Amino acid sequence: xxxxxxxxLLSKQFNTSILNCTTDFGxxxxxxxxxxxxxxxxxxxxxxxxxxxxxxxxxxxxxxDEQHLYVVYHLHNLQTNQxxxxxxxxxxxxxxxxxxxxxxxxxxxxxxxxxxxxGIQFKGHPRLKRILNVDEMDIFPLRKEFPLxxxxxxxKNDKMFGR
Amino acid sequence: MAxxxxxxxxxxxxxxxxxxxxxxxxxxxxxHGIFQNxxxxxxxxxxxxxxxxxYIHRAFEKLxxxxxxxxxxxxxxxxxxxxxxxxxxxxxxxVEKLLGATLPKRAEYHRVIIMELSRIADHIxxxxxxxxxTGATTGFLYLFQFREHIYxxxxxxxxxxxxxxxxxxxxxxxxxxxxxxxxINDFISRFPQAxxxxxxxxxxxxxxxxxxxxxxxxxxxxALAYSFTGPNLRxxxxxxxxxxxxxxxxxxxxxxxxxxxxxxDTYDRFTVRQEEMRQSLSIIKQAIAKLPSGAMHADLPxxxxxxxxxxxxxxxxxxxHFKIVMGETDVPKGEVYHxxxxxxxxxxxxxxxxxxxxxxxxxxxxxxFIYYQAYPEMIKGGMLSDAILTMSSMNVIAGELDA
Numbered sequence: 001x002x003x004x005x006x007x008x009l010l011s012k013q014f015n016t017s018i019l020n021c022t023t024d025f026g027x028x029x030x031x032x033x034x035x036x037x038x039x040x041x042x043x044x045x046x047x048x049x050x051x052x053x054x055x056x057x058x059x060x061x062x063x064x065d066e067q068h069l070y071v072v073y074h075l076h077n078l079q080t081n082q083x084x085x086x087x088x089x090x091x092x093x094x095x096x097x098x099x100x101x102x103x104x105x106x107x108x109x110x111x112x113x114x115x116x117x118x119g120i121q122f123k124g125h126p127r128l129k130r131i132l133n134v135d136e137m138d139i140f141p142l143r144k145e146f147p148l149x150x151x152x153x154x155x156k157n158d159k160m161f162g163r
Numbered sequence: 164m165a166x167x168x169x170x171x172x173x174x175x176x177x178x179x180x181x182x183x184x185x186x187x188x189x190x191x192x193x194x195h196g197i198f199q200n201x202x203x204x205x206x207x208x209x210x211x212x213x214x215x216x217x218y219i220h221r222a223f224e225k226l227x228x229x230x231x232x233x234x235x236x237x238x239x240x241x242x243x244x245x246x247x248x249x250x251x252x253x254x255x256x257x258v259e260k261l262l263g264a265t266l267p268k269r270a271e272y273h274r275v276i277i278m279e280l281s282r283i284a285d286h287i288x289x290x291x292x293x294x295x296x297t298g299a300t301t302g303f304l305y306l307f308q309f310r311e312h313i314y315x316x317x318x319x320x321x322x323x324x325x326x327x328x329x330x331x332x333x334x335x336x337x338x339x340x341x342x343x344x345x346x347i348n349d350f351i352s353r354f355p356q357a358x359x360x361x362x363x364x365x366x367x368x369x370x371x372x373x374x375x376x377x378x379x380x381x382x383x384x385x386a387l388a389y390s391f392t393g394p395n396l397r398x399x400x401x402x403x404x405x406x407x408x409x410x411x412x413x414x415x416x417x418x419x420x421x422x423x424x425x426x427x428d429t430y431d432r433f434t435v436r437q438e439e440m441r442q443s444l445s446i447i448k449q450a451i452a453k454l455p456s457g458a459m460h461a462d463l464p465x466x467x468x469x470x471x472x473x474x475x476x477x478x479x480x481x482x483x484h485f486k487i488v489m490g491e492t493d494v495p496k497g498e499v500y501h502x503x504x505x506x507x508x509x510x511x512x513x514x515x516x517x518x519x520x521x522x523x524x525x526x527x528x529x530x531x532f533i534y535y536q537a538y539p540e541m542i543k544g545g546m547l548s549d550a551i552l553t554m555s556s557m558n559v560i561a562g563e564l565d566a
Binding site for chain 2: 024025027029053054055056057059061062064072074078081083085104105106108109110113117131132133134141142148
């Protein structure tokens, strides 16, 4: 299925929930409203024409203004060899989204990893706990509010390089 | 005569007395890396397993947000350290995709040679260790000479053996020396015979077959549900290979076949890797035969260190030298996903750039992190010794697992 047919199909099914659709470096990206995200992903997996049955990757990132978190899914239809990216935005005060572990079992650890690093709560996940970091950790380290280097050091002055 | 009640129910033993808990790892010599599994055992049968990972987590994704693009390459070395050059090349290709650079064919063919050599090195480790875990040490010691040989080739190209940091964004830093080519030719002429000998030690060996057939099997359906990639998915019978599905670095110029298995068990994973080594060898031969002439790097002065002479005599070159060493090169904005066929599956790089000198966000799609979660399902109902064998045949690399 071409990108355009898929876009038409999705906008017919979900109408206003598909907020944005761009193509970067050959990959179509759909930005989906958070309430409909689970339904869209389920449709992409189950619909015979879409058939995105392979979850390549699931991760998150924080927006540049630090006010939002994104969850990003890379889907792959191995039969037609088509890849798409689906993402959704959530406010940082309430980072909650529906789990997809019932659609793709492989999402289990990837959601745990995303929770571990960004604090996104995946509702309905069978066992949402930290996976790579220690259980006692009380921050979500990949958020931008945690700088990599110790900010109290003054021996590493980068001002000369304009940063 | 005492009366025996035939219908009496067997006395219930509480779970904690019937089953035992076994803590396998984190540092167990048989697991070849830092893996912990808490096993629930009924005698020698595994009822349940609970893997714990993260023992060597090194915060690569956070580190990458602070480093200039060229300095991220050493991080990728330490993902799957059995085939570092593939990770390096995958990372370069991601950046080149973002920059919109096209490489000369010559550089791409050199990359293919390097990647296939490291695929062979990766598969040598995995397959000989399967042999080792079944009790056949001979193959392990014999074939490791050739892994050593491959590392010698890497050393003569870039000076490093394991964590290679080989090449540059845009190609290679220099032509390969005659010594390198001699080593490669020597490898090509000697390796096939050794591989066949290793094969004849194990492939039709009754003991090995009894030990590995139907050990840790997974069906194609479950493998796809668990997002398996690489030899593990192909052993289950799905012919997905990134080199063919989304050809990168001129892979579409070469003729090769994708071996597939049928049962998805340890034996199939072993035989798929054996055949892949032969295919890799054939790709290397084709690449050498068809090696085009031309430059070794793309026209990307921002990422390619100028010759030292030019740095001393030429203003332009000095500026570029300084910018590269200090990591002061801005890249375009964009969101890229690029995947390469790593030693154990689809290695993906999801890069978001905000236009600065460092990535805004970099995520590694690490194949063994994703498929290792199927491990409990694969070993349930099997023996403990099969669990060890299943793990080594899955080619789970701790460095990649924990990032």
